Amino acid sequence: MSLPAARLGLHALPPVEERAALPAGFAAGAATAGIKASGRPDLAVVSVTTPRPAAAAATFTTNLLAAAPVRLSRANLSASGGRTRGVLVTSGCANAATGPAGEADQARVGETLAAALGCPPAETLLAATGIIGPRLPVARIEAAIRGLVPAGLTTAEAGLEAAAGAIMTTDTRVKLATTTIALPTDDGSLRQVRVSGFAKGVGMIHPRMATLIAVVLTDAAAPPELLSGLLGEAVGATFDQLSVDGDTSTNDTVVLLASGASETLPLRTTGQERASFAAALAAVCRSLARQQAADGEGATTLLTCRTAGAADLVDARAVARAVVSSTLVKAAVHGRDPNWGRIASAAGAARRPDGTAVALDPQRLAIILAGRPVFGAGGPLPFEREAVAAAMAAPELVVELDLGQGEAVAEAWGCDLSEAYVHENAAYST
Numbered sequence: 001m002s003l004p005a006a007r008l009g010l011h012a013l014p015p016v017e018e019r020a021a022l023p024a025g026f027a028a029g030a031a032t033a034g035i036k037a038s039g040r041p042d043l044a045v046v047s048v049t050t051p052r053p054a055a056a057a058a059t060f061t062t063n064l065l066a067a068a069p070v071r072l073s074r075a076n077l078s079a080s081g082g083r084t085r086g087v088l089v090t091s092g093c094a095n096a097a098t099g100p101a102g103e104a105d106q107a108r109v110g111e112t113l114a115a116a117l118g119c120p121p122a123e124t125l126l127a128a129t130g131i132i133g134p135r136l137p138v139a140r141i142e143a144a145i146r147g148l149v150p151a152g153l154t155t156a157e158a159g160l161e162a163a164a165g166a167i168m169t170t171d172t173r174v175k176l177a178t179t180t181i182a183l184p185t186d187d188g189s190l191r192q193v194r195v196s197g198f199a200k201g202v203g204m205i206h207p208r209m210a211t212l213i214a215v216v217l218t219d220a221a222a223p224p225e226l227l228s229g230l231l232g233e234a235v236g237a238t239f240d241q242l243s244v245d246g247d248t249s250t251n252d253t254v255v256l257l258a259s260g261a262s263e264t265l266p267l268r269t270t271g272q273e274r275a276s277f278a279a280a281l282a283a284v285c286r287s288l289a290r291q292q293a294a295d296g297e298g299a300t301t302l303l304t305c306r307t308a309g310a311a312d313l314v315d316a317r318a319v320a321r322a323v324v325s326s327t328l329v330k331a332a333v334h335g336r337d338p339n340w341g342r343i344a345s346a347a348g349a350a351r352r353p354d355g356t357a358v359a360l361d362p363q364r365l366a367i368i369l370a371g372r373p374v375f376g377a378g379g380p381l382p383f384e385r386e387a388v389a390a391a392m393a394a395p396e397l398v399v400e401l402d403l404g405q406g407e408a409v410a411e412a413w414g415c416d417l418s419e420a421y422v423h424e425n426a427a428y429s430t
Contacts, residue, residue, distance in 0.1 A: 013283040014179045018291065020161040021178040023194040023219035025050045025259025028159035029152045030166035033144035034137060035092035035130070042091045043144050044163035045113070046215060046257070047153050053083040053123050054257040057227035059235050061252035067096035068106040069126040070251060076110070076122045082224025085119035086149075087215055087255055089167045090141060091200070092130040096250040105136045112142045116149035127213050127253040129169055129200060164198035167213055170297055175199040177287035181280045183220060183264040183273055193220045193262045195280045199288040201249075214239065214254045214288055220277055221260035222267040229269075230278055231256045238285035241317060241412040242293055243325040256281070286411075293324075293413035294395075298420030301333050302396040308409045309402040311359040314352050316403075316410035319360070322350035323399055324414030333397055334416035338388040340367050340374040347401055364404030370397060 022028060028046045035042040048054040058077055060070045069090075076084075088109070095102050106126060114121040128136075153159060164174040178196040185191050201212025222230070235254055260266075267274050294302040305323040310316035323329055326346035332339040344367060350358045367375035370391035372383045391397075 013279050013286065014181060016177050016179045016283045016287040018176055018287060019178060020157040020164065020176050020198075021194060021196050022155055022157065022160050023196055023217050023259065023261070025054065025219050025261030026217050026257070027150070027153035027155050028163045029148055029154055030162035031144040031148040031152065033090065034140045035090055041162065041166035043141065043148070044089045044166040045086060045145070045149055045153060046163060046217065047086040047117060047150065048084065048257065048259055049155070050259050050261050052260070053080070053085050053119070054259045055222055055224045055227055056080075056082050056084040056125065056255065056257050057224060057231045058125065058253060058255045059231060061249055063250045063252070065097055065250045067094050067128060067251045068098060068102045069095055069128045070253060071103070072106050072110060073125045073127065073253065076124060079122040080120075082228070083123060084125050084257060085117045085123040086113060087125045087127070087257070088113050088145070089127045089129070089163075089213055089215070090136070091128070091167045091169055093128060093134050093136050094130045094132045094251050095128045095136050096132045098133065098135055102135060105138050108138055109136065109141055109145070112145050113149065116145055125255055127251065127255070129167065129213050129251055132250060160196070160198060164200075167198075167200040169200065171200050172295055175288050175291040175295070177284045177291070179280050179283050181276045183262070183276070185264050191262055191264050193218065193264055193277075195220070195277070195284050197284045197288050199292060201292050212249055212252055212292070214285070216254070216256045216281065216284060218256075218258050219260065219262040220258050220267060221262070221264060222258045222277075226267055226269060227256055227258055230281055233278060234281045234285045236317075237282055237410070238289045241321055241410065242289045243321060243412070243414045290413050293415050296415035296421075298418040299415035300418060301392070301394075301416040303330070303333055303399070303414045303416060304396060305399045305401070305412045306409070307401045307403065309404045309406060310408040310410070311403070311405040313408045313410065315358040315405070316408040317412070318352050318358050319347050319350045319401060319403065320410045320412035322346045323401070324412045327417060330414065330417035333392065334418050336389045336392040338369055338374065338383075338385055338392065340369055340380070343367055343369070343399055343401070344375060359405045360403055361405070366402040366404065368400040370394075
């Protein structure tokens with residue numbers, strides 16, 4: 001028994017492939033700047049190859065200790081009117097809590113990227129991930145940029161895959177997602193439009209307004225203000241519903257670029273075309289968020305919580321996120337313990353963003369664990385404990401809750417909490 005896909009709205013999302021595929025109008029690549037002690041690639045660039053800059057939108061961390069690249073990208077996005085020529089992501093140094101010197105370092109890196117791209121500094125976006133506190137090795141980064149841009153960038157899939165690999169820190173694998181939809185052209189015919197993304201982040205993941213680092217690209221045409229609304233909707237339903245360890249990064253950044261190279265009609269604020277693109281964007285972001293949760297530091301199980309029957313969308317999201325964020329639930333998942341009481345407790349403690357309680361009546365609450373009803377009508381239901389425990393050993397565990405209050409639905413993703421997480425973060429300096 002489980003909640004039907006149609007009720008959750010999952011049937012409306014297009015299929016997604018977890019592979020590299022660059023939409024038209026972009027080139028990508030990676031280089032080694034010597035930021036990471038491992039000597040692995042640690043600098044990624046995505047450039048816009050169309051005559052005009054791409055339309056751009058972004059969401060950023062709400063952490064008050066926002067890193068220098070976050071503050072600079074916010075300013076650039078405003079100054080450029082939502083237009084950009086390229087995105088740079090460096091990995092291994094967050095450039096957070098580095099004071100005025102760190103701000104100057106980041107500005108210098110941005111100016112070097114702009115010179116290589118042949119655009120004003122305001123038409124660049126920058127992101128960084130890694131250890132908080134150290135300064136950027138600016139000279140080495142500048143040399144890597146000059147060696148990579150533009151000659152080392154490519155429109156081949158290998159360029160995007162290299163970029164996805166270069167931004168990893170404690171990740172064990174790249175996170176890539178792509179899908180296509182058909183949008184109309186000016187002659188009335190339909191043309192395939194691609195939406196692709198890559199992301200990193202498996203620790204310090206509990207975003208509010210963004211998620212670690214993610215870059216989403218499309219060859220659709222859309223004005224920046226429309227992209228901003230679309231990205232906000234997608235992030236709210238996906239990345240904001242992701243939690244590995246309850247910590248919100250100083251560097252969370254999600255960027256969306258639209259090159260317009262498909263030469264389809266520009267998206268409008270209403271209509272079927274907007275709805276189709278919104279579904280494609282949500283599908284790519286959902287895939288990336290799930291990949292991040294599955295690769296959580298020390299994780300052995302992807303934890304998915306689906307809520308239905310909530311009074312409104314805010315309640316649905318709050319309950320789902322409370323369950324995947326619960327340390328006790330995470331520990332029970334790791335121990336293959338079908339402890340539905342921890343799930344019920346987490347749901348009952350869920351709070352809306354304003355701090356008020358969600359609408360939840362224990363007499364109406366139903367809980368389904370690994371496809372087996374375990375709680376309903378205010379009390380426990382009989383179930384085969386050994387069978388559920390065995391089902392919890394699967395790579396993904398799905399927890400479903402029906403609140404019986406309305407029609408709103410949501411999803412959230414997390415992972416189990418293992419000894420390996422503690423060992424890794426005891427050894428890794430953040």
